[in-house]
Amino acid sequence: MKFSNSSKWIQVGLVAMASAFIAPLAFAQDAGTRVAVVNSEKVFNESNLAKAMQTRLQNEFTKRQDELRKSAEKIKAAAEKLDRDGAVMSEAERSRRQRELADQDRELQRKQREFTEDLNQRTFEERAKIAEKANLVLKQIAEQRKLDIIVQEAAYVNPKADVTDDVIKALNSQK
Incomplete structure (x- = not known):
């Protein structure tokens, strides 16, 4: 050839x-x-720091969430009333109430967007604090076990290489 x-x-x-x-x-x-793997989502969900973060965020945002829910219920009730009573209203009154409902709905949607943005921002801030502490713990674990690399979120992990539970234990033992 x-x-x-x-x-x-x-x-x-x-x-x-x-x-x-x-x-x-x-x-x-x-x-x-020497390689190890950590499941960061498990750290963010199961560590005491994560549970405390959830409690803080819940306490911080529950009141606003309840207010939004009440506003939505009021708008829904007003829309149902308008549907029931619309036939006996004058055209001008019906149009005025429809505009009011549309304005209230837009305002509610704006407040819901702000709520979601604020919650996401605070969640990001709190997770960054946990990540910072977890990274320090990961570095300590790497030094203690003489690891060269710690990878996040591997497709497959041999349980021997998973240090997630050790990270959670170390974080939980911190003050």
């Missing part, structure tokens, strides 16, 4: 590409790279 110059270069290129992918793996194995 005779190869042209272009097919030789393709073969050389394929060998070079394969070497580029395989070499780091071989090096990592030869170097004895």
